[in-house]
Amino acid sequence: MRYQFMTAALAVTTALPFAGPAAATDLEVTHWWTSGGEAAAVAEFAKAFDATGNHWVDGAIAGSGGTARPIMISRITGGDPMGATQFNHGRQAEELVQAGLMRDLTDLAARDKWAEIVQPKSLLDGCTLDGKIYCVPVNIHSWQWLWLSNAAFEKAGVPVPKNWNEYVAAAPALEKAGIIPLAVGGQPWQSSGAFDVLLTAVGGTDTFLKVYRDKDAEFAAGPEVAKVFKAADDARKMAKNTNVQDWNQATNLVISGKAGGQIMGDWAQGEFQVAGQTAGKDYTCLPGLGLNEVIATGGDAFYFPLLQDAEKSKAQEALAEALLDPKTQVAFNLKKGSLPVRGDIDLKAANDCMKKGLDILAKGSVMPWTDQLLSQDTQKQKEDLFSEFFAKPDMTVEEAQKRFADIVASAD
Template sequence: MKIRLMAAMLAATVVLPFAAANATDLEVTHWWTSGGEAAAVAELAKAFDATGNKWVDGAIAGSGATARPIMISRITGGDPMAATQFNHGRQAEELVEAGLMRDLTDVATRENWKEVIKPSSLLDSCTIDGKIYCAPVNIHSWQWLWLSNAAFEKAGVAVPKNWDEFVAAAPALEKAGIVPLAIGGQAWQAAGAFDVLMVAIAGKDVYQKVFGDKDADVAAGPEIAKVFKAADDARRMSKGTNVQDWNQATNMVITGKAGGQIMGDWAQGEFALAGQTAGKDYTCLPGLGVNEIISTGGDAFYFPLLKDEEKSKAQEVLASTLVSPAVQVAFNLKKGSLPVRGDVDLAAANDCMKKGLDILAKGNVIEGADQLLSADSQKQKEDLFSEFFANPSLTPEDAQKRFAEIIASAE
């Protein structure tokens, strides 16, 4: 559904150079409210406040699926914030096309974003009709399986090295009273887990054909049937999770109540907050230990057009601050994500982050589903997998048919 616009929002503001900006307060909305996320956001706020301006935190509790409609409603309703989080991809596309988002091309050109932001697909996701509309802040990859070393020790089995070993260990975990796989009740968690299984089991090329090329025949074919078989295993192993939020599921791994979790690398922020050490207390398997690939999803900040000239100037300061080298290091070390700059030193990275950086350096990357599918298509996919994980009577075969129909009409 196209966004309904208010004529009052169409007035453009004057863009002045970064150096001319004066101190002012900027409200920044986002959905980073878990403990680890809050610690990372504090680094952004501290850096912006150090410019003489003030970060006014507009955190919205819940997931992006909860926050985005609120953010969009405010922008289209004439009450825009100064900056707002969206995922890399097409979530803000209609807002940009409607003329409601600020063009950051001058800032990006002045600070050589095209040269320093890697991979180039991150900035491509910010670019519409040759103009840059957002400041990327991290690379978040979905392609991880997080394992509790204590849970496997209690179950008397070795920590798995790949997905097949993890599935094989499930009975021993269950016998020890441990949920093998923690998946929260939010729809995006189920859909994200399926995407990770697709890359691990069907491979990078099939993933691209389905989500990039929108090939419904491949989506209905035998390779994706194998993925649905794995998703059925995941559904069985996640029975008994009984939590809603992703960080609650992560906490089950941290406390040894669950053997593992398929989740993006933002989970690392929760492990760090709990004082756990990668390689000692928990194990990470990029690509589920099968295909070591990083998806270049993550987060960027967009800047709605404002009528207040001073706030408009300060928006440039914030955009510059978010991409600056020191902020990239401080923020991403807390967040568990990888920096968007290819020229920063992350010597302090833990074992799991180093694995991610190594995969990124090798170029083993794919674009995230948010970058390849429209928000509407993503929502249809999330609805399907929410039902699939919640309803055992929905067979893998029937679910695959519905999945292929979604891909056939995907944008």
């Protein structure tokens, strides 16, 4: 459903101007980073903000973005805004901005030359509406990764796959060894995201863009996308015995060797690090499922609700600056498993998987992701479809593809 802002004004007037150094004050920051790796990463932001003399009041909301976003939006539209809140890059806060509920950061962005340091440019474009900047990009998260347990494949007596096709071929050996081939949790966004990764890897970047950027419903119903649905059918058969809900629970199945692998964004890397595992030794990462090495410029940004408290407004500016500080960018992204948005910092400490991502980024092999191309209404329809597809093996690929094409036809 679409969020309606019948009370857009909420006594909000013009944006408060940016002032000098922030006075010490508490600032509540809401986010959905609650797994082990995520908590370690967000602690770096809190530490950096507290170093300004202010205090980060943690407003973590357990579950996922799908659980947290409605709560965040309800608070903002209901007149109880937090000091800052996380959303994904793209259109998730679009209506809040249009309703005049979010702070304009254009002056701060110009003063600190964000346009020169934030890379790629599309990240800042995603924060821009009608020529004004409303958010601070903090990382680049890409969905296009396959995480594999080296121990699981050793137990099954087969080599660690180098691509999706080899992985599917190895599934019977994994099952024979009592290992779940593919871990996919029950949250709808996980199955939907896995399909989108397959759409890019199996179908190719052009196929992904024809479907989600061009919204070509006829193409979505055609033979190129049918190949992707065949791969998705393989995936749901491999995932049938996962029996966990949260994404990090599915990641932990890979970490423990109970599952062979997981299609998940690079935030999964934080969980491997917390577990003390080493990339290349304990686990293998395949960008683009080993078929199409490309990085989608998804990720996270912070928005700042418009407040009438002058001191909290100053603290918002201090937080915005801290989020893009070079040292903070390094510390946060190393623990989060994501890539920094600053193009001028050195990540010597990056592990093998992060280096793969940085190399792909350096080559310019980037693309937009669904959060940037689709409304939240369309995203929700897509999530509902693929949640059902993965949960119901009797749904045919033909039926699923037809429903998918219908969603694309009405996408906005």
